Amino acid sequence: MAKExxxxxxxxxxxxxxxxxxxxxxxESVEIGEPLFEIMTDKINIEVESYExxxxxxxxxxxxxEIPVNTVIAYIGEESEAVxxxxxxxxxxxxxxxxxxxxxxxxxxxxxxxxxxxxxxxxRATPSARRxxxxxxxxxxxxxxxxxxxxxxxxxxxxxxxxxxxxLSTPLAEKIAKDKGINLHNVQGTGSRNKITKADVxxxxxxxxxxxxxxxxKGLRKxxxxxxxxxxxxxxxxxxxxxxxxxxxxxxxxxxxxxIEEQTGYRLSYTEIIMKTTAHVLGSHPYVNASLIENEIILxxxxxxxxxxxVENGLIVPSIQHAEAKGLAELxxxxxxxxxxxRNNQLxxxxxxxSTFTISNLGMYAIDGFTPIINxxxxxxxxxxxxxxxxxxxxxxxxxxxxxxxxxSFDHRAIDGAPAAAFLTELKECLESPxxxxx
Amino acid sequence: xxSFDLVVIGGGPGGYxxxxxxxxxxxxxxxxxxxxxxxxxxxxxxxxSKTLLKHAEVIEQIKESKTYGITVNDFxxxxxxxxxxxxxxxxxxxxxxxxxxxxxxxxxxxxxxTVADDKTxxxxxxxxxxxxQAKNVLLANGSTPFVPxxxxxxxxxxxxxxxxxxxxxxxxxxxxxxxxAIGLEIACIFNSLDTTVEIVEMADRILPxxxxxxxxxxxxxxxxxxxxxxxxxxxxxxxxxxxHIIVDMDKQGKQQTIETDSVLVSVGRTPNLTxxxxxxxxxxxxxxxxxxxxxxxxxxxxxxxxxxxxxQLAHAASDEGIRAINHIVxxxxxxxxxxxxxxxxxxxxxxxxxxxxxxxxxxYAVKVKKVDIAANGKxxxxxxxxxxxxxxxxxxxxxxxxVVMVGSHVTEMISQGTSFMHLEGTVEELENMVFPHPTxxxxxxxxxxxWLGKGIHYS
Numbered sequence: 001m002a003k004e005x006x007x008x009x010x011x012x013x014x015x016x017x018x019x020x021x022x023x024x025x026x027x028e029s030v031e032i033g034e035p036l037f038e039i040m041t042d043k044i045n046i047e048v049e050s051y052e053x054x055x056x057x058x059x060x061x062x063x064x065x066e067i068p069v070n071t072v073i074a075y076i077g078e079e080s081e082a083v084x085x086x087x088x089x090x091x092x093x094x095x096x097x098x099x100x101x102x103x104x105x106x107x108x109x110x111x112x113x114x115x116x117x118x119x120x121x122x123x124r125a126t127p128s129a130r131r132x133x134x135x136x137x138x139x140x141x142x143x144x145x146x147x148x149x150x151x152x153x154x155x156x157x158x159x160x161x162x163x164x165x166x167x168l169s170t171p172l173a174e175k176i177a178k179d180k181g182i183n184l185h186n187v188q189g190t191g192s193r194n195k196i197t198k199a200d201v202x203x204x205x206x207x208x209x210x211x212x213x214x215x216x217x218k219g220l221r222k223x224x225x226x227x228x229x230x231x232x233x234x235x236x237x238x239x240x241x242x243x244x245x246x247x248x249x250x251x252x253x254x255x256x257x258x259x260i261e262e263q264t265g266y267r268l269s270y271t272e273i274i275m276k277t278t279a280h281v282l283g284s285h286p287y288v289n290a291s292l293i294e295n296e297i298i299l300x301x302x303x304x305x306x307x308x309x310x311v312e313n314g315l316i317v318p319s320i321q322h323a324e325a326k327g328l329a330e331l332x333x334x335x336x337x338x339x340x341x342x343r344n345n346q347l348x349x350x351x352x353x354x355s356t357f358t359i360s361n362l363g364m365y366a367i368d369g370f371t372p373i374i375n376x377x378x379x380x381x382x383x384x385x386x387x388x389x390x391x392x393x394x395x396x397x398x399x400x401x402x403x404x405x406x407x408x409s410f411d412h413r414a415i416d417g418a419p420a421a422a423f424l425t426e427l428k429e430c431l432e433s434p435x436x437x438x439x
Numbered sequence: 440x441x442s443f444d445l446v447v448i449g450g451g452p453g454g455y456x457x458x459x460x461x462x463x464x465x466x467x468x469x470x471x472x473x474x475x476x477x478x479x480x481x482x483x484x485x486x487x488s489k490t491l492l493k494h495a496e497v498i499e500q501i502k503e504s505k506t507y508g509i510t511v512n513d514f515x516x517x518x519x520x521x522x523x524x525x526x527x528x529x530x531x532x533x534x535x536x537x538x539x540x541x542x543x544x545x546x547x548x549x550x551x552x553t554v555a556d557d558k559t560x561x562x563x564x565x566x567x568x569x570x571x572q573a574k575n576v577l578l579a580n581g582s583t584p585f586v587p588x589x590x591x592x593x594x595x596x597x598x599x600x601x602x603x604x605x606x607x608x609x610x611x612x613x614x615x616x617x618x619x620a621i622g623l624e625i626a627c628i629f630n631s632l633d634t635t636v637e638i639v640e641m642a643d644r645i646l647p648x649x650x651x652x653x654x655x656x657x658x659x660x661x662x663x664x665x666x667x668x669x670x671x672x673x674x675x676x677x678x679x680x681x682x683h684i685i686v687d688m689d690k691q692g693k694q695q696t697i698e699t700d701s702v703l704v705s706v707g708r709t710p711n712l713t714x715x716x717x718x719x720x721x722x723x724x725x726x727x728x729x730x731x732x733x734x735x736x737x738x739x740x741x742x743x744x745x746x747x748x749x750x751q752l753a754h755a756a757s758d759e760g761i762r763a764i765n766h767i768v769x770x771x772x773x774x775x776x777x778x779x780x781x782x783x784x785x786x787x788x789x790x791x792x793x794x795x796x797x798x799x800x801x802x803y804a805v806k807v808k809k810v811d812i813a814a815n816g817k818x819x820x821x822x823x824x825x826x827x828x829x830x831x832x833x834x835x836x837x838x839x840x841x842v843v844m845v846g847s848h849v850t851e852m853i854s855q856g857t858s859f860m861h862l863e864g865t866v867e868e869l870e871n872m873v874f875p876h877p878t879x880x881x882x883x884x885x886x887x888x889x890w891l892g893k894g895i896h897y898s
Contacts, residue, residue, distance in 0.1 A: 175836040
């Protein structure tokens with residue numbers, strides 16, 4: 001009996017996964033634990049390993065398809081075992097089923113009242129129909145579906161493609177277009193019967209080089225975009241800044257650097273000192289270490305520190321669990337390894353979820369203060385600027401001190417100005433006298 | 440005053456083809472020709488030389504007949520009869536053009552046209568002068584053989600391509616000044632007529648503008664047939680001596696003399712400016728300057744063919760003429776013409792597109808493959824297995840940039856290369872195409888296969 005392969009639900013918030021690649025072709029054998037496919041969730045892209053062994057019998061979805069969690073996306077079984085031609089609609093898809101049900105009901109009524117899909121933005125189409133439409137740059141809105149309830153099938157799109165004018169092109173033009181990734185449908189032909197020639201493809205290429213490059217919002221970028229928009233739209237942000245004299249913290253780092261390096265092989269950086277201090281101070285400011293979920297402020301007992309890491313094409317926030325209980329050596333190891341894993345796209349879902357407070361460090365740039373955006377459902381985020389030597393008044397004299405700006409954005413729904421200011425003030429004081437951490 | 444949409448000056452391949460196309464597109468057309476229809480090509484160039492070259496080929500075949508097991512005990516030829524046949528060929532074609540002009544209702548004026556800036560054309564013939572008004576003028580005046588100022592040339596009697604095809608007697612010795620296509624074709628004719636031919640060329644090789652391999656190959660073939668080639672050689676003077684002509688020359692610094700009884704000057708052609716002296720059009724050197732639509736600096740006045748330089752080939756002139764007409768009637772010509780080049784020597788040379796060095800200079804990553812015709816079945820059967828084919832193509836996409844062919848009948852095969860270039864087929868498609876067996880054209884297929892590293896008989 002062939003076994004279903006489901007789109008996994010990797011986090012409580014995950015509703016759909018975008019298929020990034022298949023590692024196996026239909027007919028290939030699969031071992032347990034072998035990577036089977038790669039997906040992109042709202043947070044991360046991840047390789048999904050096979051729980052079954054056998055032959056990959058059927059793949060129902062193509063790259064870039066967005067698939068609801070718990071949907072059957074493939075079958076693994078004995079070679080030549082029969083599997084359904086179309087992806088089965090599973091029985092354990094509670095959430096997504098409801099959505100489907102409701103959307104098909106709306107569409108049914110729409111069809112009855114003869115209101116076409118163009119009015120609503122939802123078009124019912126099979127994943128492969130969507131793929132063919134995308135490949136040929138054809139709008140699904142212009143296609144009449146022949147499937148159940150007007151669902152657009154691949155064949156419907158294929159017919160539309162063949163109906164749109166067939167473009168003639170020379171073999172050379174085709175080769176160049178393929179090489180340069182130019183869709184010949186967009187090229188105007190000037191040869192006999194508008195045949196597309198080399199000159200047309202080159203002309204199109206150079207003409208479009210003047211135009212801005214267009215990048216589809218997808219994958220991680222799309223996830224980051226959605227999350228940032230949600231945060232900026234729904235959270236009333238307030239940002240407080242303060243100057244921190246890092247003289248003592250620098251001394252401490254100098255003192256601990258060789259010790260930690262010898263112990264762990266990693267070099268202690270200010271990030272870890274700030275993390276350690278933040279985790280310590282958060283312990284006495286539970287409102288700042290809170291999560292706001294629906295109408296509840298959840299005061300978290302432990303500090304799970306999120307650390308914003310810039311990766312190619314986006315931003316990932318791995319989290320360090322129970323940071324308040326970890327020493328600088330352990331924090332150094334964890335932040336370095338998690339940073340590396342983030343950049344190499346190897347973080348596990350656990351390593352990316354559950355943070356209660358986030359630190360975003362731009363100290364490697366010429367940045368002092370900024371207004372970081374909160375990583376929901378957290379209620380605050382700390383922005384770290386560079387350390388720069390500045391003249392400051394110490395008693396009645398001017399001194400040059402290494403100064404750093406901390407920027408704290410907080411969710412004014414959960415936290416008011418005074419407690420936020422109190423937290424930032426204590427954090428500043430603690431960083432200025434870091435040996436207090438030992439007390 | 441009669442008025443025409445288009446007045447064409449010159450009835451050669453540039454002029455008459457344009458006139459007919461214009462008439463077919465609905466323009467009222469007049470054609471002005473001072474001499475015979477067909478221009479240099481038909482009357483004093485391509486056609487007479489091809490006719491005589493065919494005669495020469497027949498002679499060559501008779502000479503070689505023994506190798507086919509055929510004995511021709513005695514044969515003779517008559518230069519008069521040959522020239523007569525040539526004239527018949529020319530006449531037939533001339534009448535053909537006349538018929539086409541009539542059929543397309545083109546008004547033919549016999550006389551030399553003088554064009555004024557207001558696009559009036561004054562036509563003067565022996566007994567009358569008349570003036571017509573043109574909306575557009577196409578200058579297709581053509582060219583005449585260029586005769587350089589060589590010391591003593593004016594003291595001897597010499598031939599140009601204008602006179603050589605009407606010889607009354609076959610000379611026993613001929614010096615040909617200039618190793619270009621015209622001189623070499625004539626060399627082949629007279630070599631077959633048993634004239635001792637010596638070619639004097641200033642450049643370091645004959646056909647200096649063609650593929651070096653092709654020119655080297657042809658030189659070796661000509662020399663094998665007894666033609667003497669002097670390269671890097673400059674004529675320093677001509678003298679008459681005792682009923683002969685003495686040619687003095689400087690061959691790579693050494694003074695040499697040749698005694699001969701005939702001299703052909705074939706060092707190029709110079710544009711014929713008759714009738715346009717007073718026209719205020721801009722020039723580019725000695726040629727009329729035109730834009731890509733063949734328009735001169737004077738609005739409504741176009742120029743094509745030898746008058747504007749370039750390849751100075753009949754088919755180039757015809758194409759230019761048609762481009763000019765397209766512009767007059769508003770048809771866009773987007774593509775640059777790919778002009779094949781043919782030399783009808785023994786063996787023939789045909790080429791199209793860029794040479795290897797030009798292609799490299801143009802910035803292409805060039806890969807060249809040359810395949811010999813020596814092992815080609817049809818060529819061996821015909822005793823014609825001399826020559827080679829060469830494909831010059833861009834490495835990444837296999838775009839065919841140039842094709843060079845040397846061998847028998849290659850002038851009939853070069854259009855295969857031109858077709859692929861024109862239709863933008865690549866080496867892959869060429870290799871994918873089925874060629875009939877046995878043909879000499881299979882060598883092109885072999886070359887494409889070898890270029891791709893998957894040739895059957897060659898790699």
